Amino acid sequence: MANLPDNVHVSQHPCLLAKLSQLRSQSTPPRDVKGLIHDIALILGCEALAKELSSTPGPTDVTPLGYEFQTHQLAPGSVSLVPILRSGLGMIEAIQTLLPNPVPVHHLGLYREPETLHPVEYYNNLPNHLTAGGGSGSGPSELAIVLDPVIATGGTCAAAIQTLREWGAKRIIVLSVLGAASGVKAAAAEWPAGVEIWLAGVDEELTDRGMLKPGLGDVGDRLFLTIGK
Template structure:
């Protein structure tokens, strides 16, 4: 593990998560099992990230089946949106949603990495019209999900888009990152972004793929390898 990562980068040490990541890396893991493993890894990672990124507060009272009054707690911030980066980010959506006590909005960002420049190109954005800080319908926290941060271009583009839109805080969740890529993302907006990852590899190859990595996770999930 690299020393002196930025303070807003958190690499999980959960033993079950790390074992599942090893299973996901294997070329023998088929699409169905890859989907299952991404979901399970995302669930563990989300538990760790949201335990630090959210807090509970009293929101009222209710009555138990034995007719005792108890304090009802909710989470804060209340205005949260989930932002999967298409297409592979969709594989992490259910895991995050299953942890939250209430449904939240999902805003999709479609991006692909240009093969020649390795830069992100946005082709889809369904963020709502910008809301002012005084509008309580605004977004207090965006949870960005994308399984891979390799060069960092895609997640940096997503952070820039959300920051420009007016989001005050971002939590990024990723299954696997390269050290350089995650450093680049962390340094882009250190006061506004927290990055939680299941694993980190040292470098990328000439194609911008993480070494040893786990391949193109989108192609593995959707069985489009060689397309």
């Protein structure tokens, strides 16, 4: 995809592209929508984490045959998943499957105000969010992995990036199924030095309601059967 920032990566995996085409179709039933989002997140996560993470030598262990071997540990060691409610919930299980150990899941609730399309935060369970000291809970993660299936205007993604940066995350990876070119550029510009955005596909246009064109509809509505609410 031409003219995208260096910190934006669009997959060309043939299986992922085929699954994205299936997800776009209005005839795809809700059960298949859930499975396709999981599969796309899994493939995209494999590509992104292979490039963005590394491993370090760990302690030696012993195989069932009694031979010693060198273990490997994930680096960085402090990782968290940050799904954007609601639709980001559909990507959690895939990324949890990839990671070798359980990691915290911190939810952010953001929606676009219908008239202005500006993001509004309505829920945040980051531990010790924006506190300078005291209190209990975990500190910020070295790496936060944002799960947001669709980047439209980019406002919601940018707001999430800013929130995590203020929280103290050192690096952020955004995993998204589909993005609008203009919105992806806006989100990527929020913190170019600390953010990498990975997508399965990019659309060039937005409708006057801020929806991707051709897009894939409202992912949250398709996942949770709330179309026409």
